[in-house]
Amino acid sequence: MSVRSKVIEAIQQIAKEQHVALPALSDDLSLHETGFDSLAFAILVARLEDETGVDPFTISEDAAFPATVGDFVRAYENVPA
Amino acid sequence: MSPREIFALRDHLGAELTGRTLSDAQDVVSLTDILSQTVLAGRLGELSGRAVLLKLSDQLRSGLAMIELDGIARRMLLCPPDLNPAHLDALMADAGIDAVVTDEPDRWAETGVPLVVTAQLPLQATAPARTECATEWLMLTSGTSGVPKIVGHTLEALTGAIVAEGPARGPAPIWATFYDIRRYGGLQIFLRAVLSGGSMVLSDPHEALGDHVTRLNARGVSHISGTPSHWRKLLMSGSAAQFAPRYVRLSGEIADQAVLDGLKAAFPNSSVGHAYASTEAGVGFAVNDGLEGFPADYLGNRNGVEMKVVDGSLRIRSTRTAHAYIGRDAAALTDADGYVDSGDIVELRGDRYYFVGRRGGIINIGGLKVHPEEIEAVINRHPDVRMSRAKSRKSPITGGIVVADAILADGTDTARAKEIRDQILDQCRAQLASHKVPAVIRFVEALDVTPAGKLARTDA
Numbered sequence: 001m002s003v004r005s006k007v008i009e010a011i012q013q014i015a016k017e018q019h020v021a022l023p024a025l026s027d028d029l030s031l032h033e034t035g036f037d038s039l040a041f042a043i044l045v046a047r048l049e050d051e052t053g054v055d056p057f058t059i060s061e062d063a064a065f066p067a068t069v070g071d072f073v074r075a076y077e078n079v080p081a
Numbered sequence: 082m083s084p085r086e087i088f089a090l091r092d093h094l095g096a097e098l099t100g101r102t103l104s105d106a107q108d109v110v111s112l113t114d115i116l117s118q119t120v121l122a123g124r125l126g127e128l129s130g131r132a133v134l135l136k137l138s139d140q141l142r143s144g145l146a147m148i149e150l151d152g153i154a155r156r157m158l159l160c161p162p163d164l165n166p167a168h169l170d171a172l173m174a175d176a177g178i179d180a181v182v183t184d185e186p187d188r189w190a191e192t193g194v195p196l197v198v199t200a201q202l203p204l205q206a207t208a209p210a211r212t213e214c215a216t217e218w219l220m221l222t223s224g225t226s227g228v229p230k231i232v233g234h235t236l237e238a239l240t241g242a243i244v245a246e247g248p249a250r251g252p253a254p255i256w257a258t259f260y261d262i263r264r265y266g267g268l269q270i271f272l273r274a275v276l277s278g279g280s281m282v283l284s285d286p287h288e289a290l291g292d293h294v295t296r297l298n299a300r301g302v303s304h305i306s307g308t309p310s311h312w313r314k315l316l317m318s319g320s321a322a323q324f325a326p327r328y329v330r331l332s333g334e335i336a337d338q339a340v341l342d343g344l345k346a347a348f349p350n351s352s353v354g355h356a357y358a359s360t361e362a363g364v365g366f367a368v369n370d371g372l373e374g375f376p377a378d379y380l381g382n383r384n385g386v387e388m389k390v391v392d393g394s395l396r397i398r399s400t401r402t403a404h405a406y407i408g409r410d411a412a413a414l415t416d417a418d419g420y421v422d423s424g425d426i427v428e429l430r431g432d433r434y435y436f437v438g439r440r441g442g443i444i445n446i447g448g449l450k451v452h453p454e455e456i457e458a459v460i461n462r463h464p465d466v467r468m469s470r471a472k473s474r475k476s477p478i479t480g481g482i483v484v485a486d487a488i489l490a491d492g493t494d495t496a497r498a499k500e501i502r503d504q505i506l507d508q509c510r511a512q513l514a515s516h517k518v519p520a521v522i523r524f525v526e527a528l529d530v531t532p533a534g535k536l537a538r539t540d541a
């Protein structure tokens with residue numbers, strides 16, 4: 001499974017658990033508009049860390065938290081091996 | 082007026098000793114004529130009035146030495162097997178130790194301890210000793226990192242709950258415990274066996290659980306105690322099926338409804354009860370209605386045990402509490418009114434109090450306080466879960482999140498893991514505030530339990 005589909009699947013799973021009505025996920029969608037609160041993002045990052053072995057927001061010291069869904073996915077895609 | 086008569090353990094062992102035994106995995110010692118036998122090679126007199134460190138590698142000789150030393154030594158410090166050797170010097174200094182009872186005399190030869198007495202089996206014949214004084218029993222607290230605290234008890238305080246309950250009905254009980262008898266929970270069972278006319282089967286840390294249960298059966302154990310973690314391990318092991326005790330007791334950790342129900346199902350003909358006790362607060366109460374928590378009307382004065390709740394924490398005052406922490410820099414054991422603050426946090430729901438966790442075990446989740454035990458109790462309610470542990474994990478988003486490890490019941494189809502995880506999360510969301518719902522649940526094969534029988538919470 002590609003990194004992108006892992007991320008999207010995790011977002012959808014957490015939305016279901018948290019009863020968040022997700023809008024259609026496009027790269028341009030701002031993370032704010034997903035309806036996720038900080039707890040939901042914390043869960044997302046923790047689960048992705050378990051699944052992919054990386055937490056891009058802790059690794060990089062100057063990582064600005066991404067603004068859009070596309071930025072978020074790329075943060076996982078661009079992690080140096 | 083004559084001074085009040087002092088009762089030591091030997092004075093409880095006067096009559097009806099025939100057929101009673103104290104045993105471990107290797108040896109069986111008959112309690113018949115125990116008062117005219119010695120595990121100390123007849124050197125008890127040398128220990129008169131001394132502050133004795135009891136440092137033995139097994140429980141059997143420890144128990145026999147306790148019977149001999151009580152009423153003769155000024156004080157005795159019980160060393161549990163998991164005591165960190167690096168803490169021994171500080172503890173001996175604080176307790177003013179001037180004699181050691183050991184099974185490794187060579188190790189003590191050059192240490193400067195004035196008197197070293199070797200405990201050995203088989204027992205030797207000796208003249209029965211007479212009680213001289215009320216020995217102070219010193220025990221160590223468990224579960225704290227750093228040097229444990231020394232807690233001072235009297236035999237009268239240690240046996241207060243046993244005397245209050247009176248003798249067990251029916252045939253004399255054969256006691257066992259998963260605890261070590263040099264810990265408060267185990268010592269309670271040892272003292273019950275000595276005082277209540279029964280026998281006792283000791284645990285062995287090197288014995289597999291299945292072999293232990295086989296031995297408990299072979300010796301006819303009828304009454305047995307352990308922590309909820311001990312019992313969960315037994316329920317998971319598949320060994321429970323061959324065992325049928327009359328009385329099953331839990332103490333030392335929160336007994337949640339899942340473990341009580343699990344034991345009731347595994348032992349349908351047993352009475353299952355949980356007791357509240359701690360090294361400092363002594364035995365508070367026992368709950369025998371099969372439900373977690375305790376009735377709200379236990380607060381106030383009940384059978385000489387007074388309890389109140391201050392800032393959520395249970396405080397206890399009774400003649401069964403320890404009398405002091407021992408040592409130069411020892412803190413006060415009680416508040417100004419003589420109550421021991423247990424640090425166990427309770428919550429009133431309806432007409433019952435429920436234990437929610439330890440004050441010192443709170444984890445911080447994004448600035449909110451969370452008791453891991455409260456989350457575990459909800460996870461444990463899932464019928465496929467046997468045991469769980471909740472803890473905090475750092476999060477770059479919120480600072481911290483709750484994660485949980487859970488052990489599934491034996492034979493659970495791993496293909497159902499996702500379905501079970503979703504059900505547990507649904508359960509948690511229905512019963513817990515959102516920040517307490519685990520972000521991640523992992524299924525694991527085992528969870529660490531400390532030598533004191535409690536779920537290891539290294540990150541707390």
